[in-house]
Amino acid sequence: MSKLQHLQQLAETRRSIYALSKQLPVAKEEIVNLVEHTLLHTPSAFNSQSTRIIVLFGDDHEKLWQITEDTLRGIVNDDEKFKPTQQKIEGFKAGAGSILFFEDDSVVKGLQENFALYADKFPDWSHHTSGMHQYVIWTKLAALNIGANLQHYNPVIDDQVAKTWNVDKDWHLIAQMVFGGIEQPAGDKSFEPIEKRLKVHG
Template sequence: MSNLQNLQTLAEARRSIYALNNQLPVDKDQVVALVEHAILHTPSSFNSQSTRLVVLFEEDHKKLWQITEDTLRKIVNDDEKFKSTEQKLNGFKAGAGTVLFFEDQNVVKNLQENFALYADRFPVWSEHTSAMHQYVIWTALASLDIGANLQHYNPVIDEEVAKTWNIDSNWKLTAQMVFGGIEQKAGDKEFAPIDSRLKVYGK
């Protein structure tokens, strides 16, 4: 298989997997090494390297989703309405770990000061940088037969997350990626027509 075919196969394997368990098919160290590789080799605008990552396993992973549940209960405050949310959160807790994605706002501010012409774009480009790290890690997890799904419970959990794991106040939480053993694979994926999503000129 060529490098291109391998890359495309991995892209197809990367799916949102919600039925997870806490039995990883590899050692935790391999997951950490995968994340380290992503930090080193994923591109960023102006080579800003603004992405910051935190990996939570086992009890820390469960604590994150308990914090999320406790925070959301204060907002919803209705047991009947909360049932579907609780079920979803229990699914996340059942996984093996979570990667927290942050963007260092000090880096963003420094770029805004040093390149004033693009000042209004750097926050947007910072989000692009985070998204690239999310995709790289998600696809790499799929290569190890680890399921994952991406969540966005920020900003409601930001304060408690920062306090619990001593997160730098300049780190802005952008996403949470739950991962674990695959209990049930994703179903078939539907695709919108290519000709409504792609234009090619000069071919």
């Protein structure tokens, strides 16, 4: 298999896996190393390296989703309406860990000051940078046969997350990735016709 074929296979393997367990096929240290490698080698606008990450295992992982449940329960005061959300969060708690993706606003503001011509673009480019980090880590986890799914409970959990894990005031929460052993694979995926999504000229 060529390098390209292998890369394409990994891209197909990366799916949203929701049925997760706490049994990982690798040691925690290997996941931390994977995240460190991603931070070092994933591109960013103007080489800004603005992405920040917190990895949570064990009790800290479960605490994140308890915070999320408690916060949302305070918003949705109807127990019956809250049941689907609670079931979803229980699925997240069942995983082995969570990866929190942040962008450092102080870096973005510094770029805006130094490159005024592009000032309005840097927040967008910062999100692009975060998205690349998310995809790279997700694909690497898939390569290790670790399931993952990506969530966005920010901004409702931002304050409690910052307080609980002493997050720098300039770090802006972007997304939360839950990971763990695969209890059940992803289902079939539908695709929009490629003709609607791709144009080639020349």
